[in-house]
Amino acid sequence: MNGKCLDIGTIQAFLDGETKPEIGLRLSRHIAGCEACANLLAVAEDENSFVFSTLEREMNALVPTQRLWSRINDSIEIEKANVPVWRQVFAFISSSLASPSLTAAAGVLLVFGFFAAMWTLRTDVSTDDTPTVASKTQSNPETDLQLDNRKVEFPKSAASVSSDAGVIQVSESKLPSEQLQKLVRENNARNEIRPVTLNYSVPLEGEQGYIKTISDLKQNVDGRKDAVFTASSRVSFESDLAVVNDAIGRMQKVVRKNPRNQAARQVLYSAYQDKIDLLNSVAQQDELMASVR
């Protein structure tokens, strides 16, 4: 309602007979006493009569008669009778799944059924009906397992397998151990179950070059320290090296935790560079001393 007067929607509903009887009575009483609402009702009636007169033919054709309704209902009944049983069951299940509690119950039932099936299958393996698998030790642990004409190779630690049925046989592998290990690594990589969180314990790609260079330099330098340094300069060198190593260690931890931390990475690389410079200085000093012999 717009203030005390009726709005056009209410009047339209009143005209269409969509209001409840008690509300309709109240509206008619109001319209009787309200000139504005009476005018509005009159306008709406005029519009309705215009529209209905225009669409009279189409509306008459579209509105189904009682006979048509009864024919439709009969057809539905016949169709229902002809529906197969599986479709009825399907319809029942779909309607049941619409309820959340029933869906949850079905889920629990499914999980329970899955675990029950797994448990049953596992216990079946250990029954006496299946071929027995016996282990035996051999002096050469490299073995092959022949299974249905397919050859599967085991690593050194794999147990030898034999079977009464003659399907599973064990024999020594002729492949070299490196190749065996490579095969095992490849298979493991193929069957690898990836962890949910990534493991950053290995050096990052950018670090590897530094680590290799440091390792090479260290090998060269370690043997020459005594020849190159005096006692005081040796102390100074070792102190600097300890400072750099400490910095590398601390920054490595940070970078391993979060490899995307660019600032930490930059500090880490800088520390690596310091260590390389420090080790290089020993080699250069050695070189200089050799040149002025």
Next chain:
Amino acid sequence: MAVNRKKLFALAVFLCAGSVSNGLAQVTAPTPKPKATPVKPKVWSPPGFPSPPSFPRENQQTTEKFIAVDPNVNIRLCVSEGSLKINGWERDEVRVFVRSGRLPGFKVLETDKTSGKANWLMVTNKRAEGERPGPMPECLAGSLIELDVPVKSSLSLTGRSTEAVIDSVKKVTVKTVEGGITLRNIGSGISAETYQGNLMVEGSGGAIMLSTTSGNILAFGVNPGQVGDLFKAKAGSGNVTLQQVEHRQIEVNSISGTVNFSGKFLSGGLYSFKTSSGPIRLHAPLKSSFTIKAQYGFGSFHTDMPLRYLYENETDGGKSFQATAGAGDANINLTTSTGSIVIKKQ
């Protein structure tokens, strides 16, 4: 037979008497006193290396020599031990003076085609005739070695244990094992490297590279000879102090020492200061214009200059920020693992 027996007896007696008298003479002869050998100065030498050429004191001499050279002469010399002073002068000649040391000499490696004077010269030890070459045979040694060289000359010096002071030459390359190096008024570039000793550069220009493992570095009033000349200083445990260094490209690195910079940050300059555990201290005028990018891992940062921060990250181990002062003309990169960074106004 009797005569023969007598002769034989007499011969035996004579021989016995001779040997006895000889023995008595040896016993009574005075023993000559051993000559006192001069004590050689102790110069440290690492194990596995021969001792540096401790010049024979009995032959020690004070020598002075001259040679006429091209003004742009390139001089090479090696000093095994002693105090070295090289000074530039306006004459086109090289003078070498050695006090209490080896005999110096000149070896002309190349002459100028027009003037016929040496333009590549080696100042070397001149061995006396018949003298065996010892270790470091080409290196000078003495209690004091002085060289006067043309001001436009370039110098290349290697040394083992020497305190070197070089003044007013065009270009210097020095590399010594131990001992301090002081360089003044070097116009067109310096490369100085020592493993145990301090480095000081004053009033010089050109591309400058200074490196010491266990000493300090001080550079004062240094400017680039031409645009793009780099100033680079690297110390192990020592401090690096730069005052009024006007290069636009400066790289300073110290592992555990302090890095001090005091001066202007020039527009378009690239400055990089790095330490592992040592502090970085910058003193700049209040109205400086620079962009600063710092990574200081586990370190700390403090400034009393007004900075506008573009970003700041305070996570442990990954502390970093970027900030500008003024228009942000110069670029400053600061990196330290555990050291502190302090920027103060002058």
